[in-house]
Amino acid sequence: MFLLTIETPQKPDxxxxxxxxxxxxxxxxxxxxxxxxxxxxxxxxxxLKVHKSWSGFSGRSSERTWIMRIAINTxxxxxxxxxxxxxxxxxALAEIPSPENVETETDDTxxxxxxxxxxxxxxxxxLYYYQQFKTAEIAEILHLPxxxxxxxxxxxxxxxxxxxxxxxxDE
Numbered sequence: 001m002f003l004l005t006i007e008t009p010q011k012p013d014x015x016x017x018x019x020x021x022x023x024x025x026x027x028x029x030x031x032x033x034x035x036x037x038x039x040x041x042x043x044x045x046x047x048l049k050v051h052k053s054w055s056g057f058s059g060r061s062s063e064r065t066w067i068m069r070i071a072i073n074t075x076x077x078x079x080x081x082x083x084x085x086x087x088x089x090x091x092a093l094a095e096i097p098s099p100e101n102v103e104t105e106t107d108d109t110x111x112x113x114x115x116x117x118x119x120x121x122x123x124x125x126x127l128y129y130y131q132q133f134k135t136a137e138i139a140e141i142l143h144l145p146x147x148x149x150x151x152x153x154x155x156x157x158x159x160x161x162x163x164x165x166x167x168x169x170d171e
Contacts, residue, residue, distance in 0.1 A: 010054075011054065012050065012051060012054040014047065014050075014051060017047065017050065017063075017067070018047060021064065021067050021068075022043065024068075024131060025042075025043045025046055025067070025068070025071045026039055026040065026043050027130065027131075028068065028071055028072070028075075028126065028127075028130070028131060029042040029043055029046075029071060029074075029075050031115070031126050031130065032072070032075035032076075032078075032079070032126075033075055033078055033079070034115075038078060041078075042071065042074050042075050042078055043071070045074050046067065046070050046071040046074050049070050049074065050067055050070060053070075061137075061140050062137070064137075065133070065137050065140050065141055068127070068131065068133070068141055069140075069141045072123070072141065072142075109164070109167055110160075110164070113160055113163045113164055114126070114160065116163070117156055117159060117160070120152055121152050121153075121155060121156035121159065122156070123142060123152075124138060124142075124149055124152040124153050124156060125153065125156045125160075127141065127142075128153055135149045135150055135153070
C-alpha cells in the first residue's frame with residue numbers, strides 16, 4: 001500500500017518574530033513614512049504578509065533580511081498610495097521610536113539631512129547605520145550588487161559631509 005503524506009509548512013512563531021523584529025520594523029517604517037500611525041499600520045501589514053507567505057520563505061537569506069525586505073516594500077506601497085499623494089505628511093522626527101538601551105539625541109539635524117537624501121542613498125544609510133545591516137545583507141534586501149551598496153553609502157556620506165559642514169564636520 002502506498003501512503004501519500006503531505007507535509008504542511010511550519011507555522012511561524014509570530015510572537016517571537018514580533019518581539020525580535022517589532023521595534024526595528026517600527027523605526028524603519030517611521031523613517032520611510034514620517035508618520036508614527038502609518039508606520040504602525042505598515043508594521044502590522046508586514047507581519048500579516050510574513051504570516052501569509054511564511055511557507056514561501058526558502059531560507060536563502062536570513063529571516064531578518066527577508067522580513068526587512070517585506071517591510072521596505074510595504075512602506076514603498078504606502079508611499080505610492082493615493083492617500084499619500086493627496087496629503088502633505090509633516091515630519092514628526094521627535095516621535096522616532098528609539099531603542100530603550102540607546103540614549104536619544106535632542107538635536108535632529110543629522111536625521112533631517114539623512115531624510116533629505118535621495119531615496120537610493122537614504123535607504124542604504126538607514127539600513128547600514130540605523131538597522132546595522134552589513135553591506136552584503138543590504139545588497140540582498142535591495143536586490144543590488146554589493147559594490148553598488150558600497151558606492152551609495154560612500155556617496156551618501158559625501159553628501160552628508162557637504163550638508164553638515166560646520167555643524168558636524170569641522171572642514
